[in-house]
Amino acid sequence: MAKKIIVVGASSGIGKEIATQLIAEGHKVALFARREKELKNLLGSVSSAKTGQVFTFKHDVTQYSQVPSVFAKAIKSLGGLDEIYYSSGVMHRIEPNEFSIEKDLEMLEVNLLGCVAWLDLAAKFFQDQKSGKIVGISSIAGDRGRRSNPVYNASKAGMTTYLEALRNRLAVKGIQVVTVRPGMIETPMTEGLSGLFWVITAKEAASTILQKVNSGKEDFYVPARWALVSLIIRSIPSFIFRRLSI
Ligand SMILES: NC(=O)c1ccc[n+]([C@@H]2O[C@H](COP(=O)([O-])OP(=O)(O)OC[C@H]3O[C@@H](n4cnc5c(N)ncnc54)[C@H](OP(=O)(O)O)[C@@H]3O)[C@@H](O)[C@H]2O)c1
Numbered sequence: 001m002a003k004k005i006i007v008v009g010a011s012s013g014i015g016k017e018i019a020t021q022l023i024a025e026g027h028k029v030a031l032f033a034r035r036e037k038e039l040k041n042l043l044g045s046v047s048s049a050k051t052g053q054v055f056t057f058k059h060d061v062t063q064y065s066q067v068p069s070v071f072a073k074a075i076k077s078l079g080g081l082d083e084i085y086y087s088s089g090v091m092h093r094i095e096p097n098e099f100s101i102e103k104d105l106e107m108l109e110v111n112l113l114g115c116v117a118w119l120d121l122a123a124k125f126f127q128d129q130k131s132g133k134i135v136g137i138s139s140i141a142g143d144r145g146r147r148s149n150p151v152y153n154a155s156k157a158g159m160t161t162y163l164e165a166l167r168n169r170l171a172v173k174g175i176q177v178v179t180v181r182p183g184m185i186e187t188p189m190t191e192g193l194s195g196l197f198w199v200i201t202a203k204e205a206a207s208t209i210l211q212k213v214n215s216g217k218e219d220f221y222v223p224a225r226w227a228l229v230s231l232i233i234r235s236i237p238s239f240i241f242r243r244l245s246i
Contacts, residue, residue, distance in 0.1 A: 013187030015087030061114030
């Protein structure tokens with residue numbers, strides 16, 4: 001059955017692939033991002049997309065006060081809402097001796113505050129409706145405070161904890177809240193980064209995410225082998241961890 005779905009951060013990478021696959025499956029989808037042209041291009045690239053099935057909205061998630069009105073517009077266009085995916089994210093490059101409040105604030109605003117602005121609204125909507133599904137694309141980076149990018153790590157730790165808390169609040173009401181923790185995925189965010197390994201494409205990541213969300217999984221790594229890496233990383237004592245260049 002065709003579902004009514006919002007994807008925030010659908011103009012590139014993982015969000016774009018999730019949106020593409022949802023459209024191809026015949027669902028009604030509302031797409032959000034700042035680059036509306038990219039959203040329209042995506043729509044044109046799915047040959048099976050039908051008129052009246054996909055809606056695009058130019059939106060900056062850091063404009064928190066605009067979220068309630070665009071959320072309402074999307075629900076009106078879709079004729080309801082069954083699921084929401086939050087995939088907007090920023091990971092600035094941070095030099096070893098750099099501390100940049102501008103870069104750090106943007107990562108907190110997009111990765112964490114924008115997520116709260118959107119998913120609080122979705123939580124309230126689904127609570128009243130007594131059904132729905134919330135999916136947040138967090139990261140394995142939130143599992144430990146690493147020296148390379150302190151605020152990216154912190155924004156993802158905040159997002160992971162927020163999603164867990166939403167899940168604990170809403171599970172009794174029959175609402176599924178999903179935390180996705182990708183490892184390394186080939187997208188514009190990771191372009192040009194050195195030292196990547198076990199990299200999979202955004203298309204592969206999206207199909208794994210959709211398959212796991214549909215099978216009822218609540219918190220998982222993409223691909224699954226990153227769960228083992230996380231277990232090891234989380235078990236290293238702090239005084240050893242700080243000596244490692246990871
Ligand atoms: N790639 C990886 O290896 C990896 C690993 C773990 C987790 N993740 C997470 O996965 C999510 C998707 O990342 P990706 O790799 O697919 O990166 P990406 O290709 O760079 O996509 C980022 C998306 O976020 C949107 N975005 C950024 N700033 C925004 C803003 N102010 N308002 C609205 N949307 C905004 C972008 O849209 P516009 O620029 O058009 O607004 C774009 O659609 C992120 O949360 C990222 O942290 C990625």
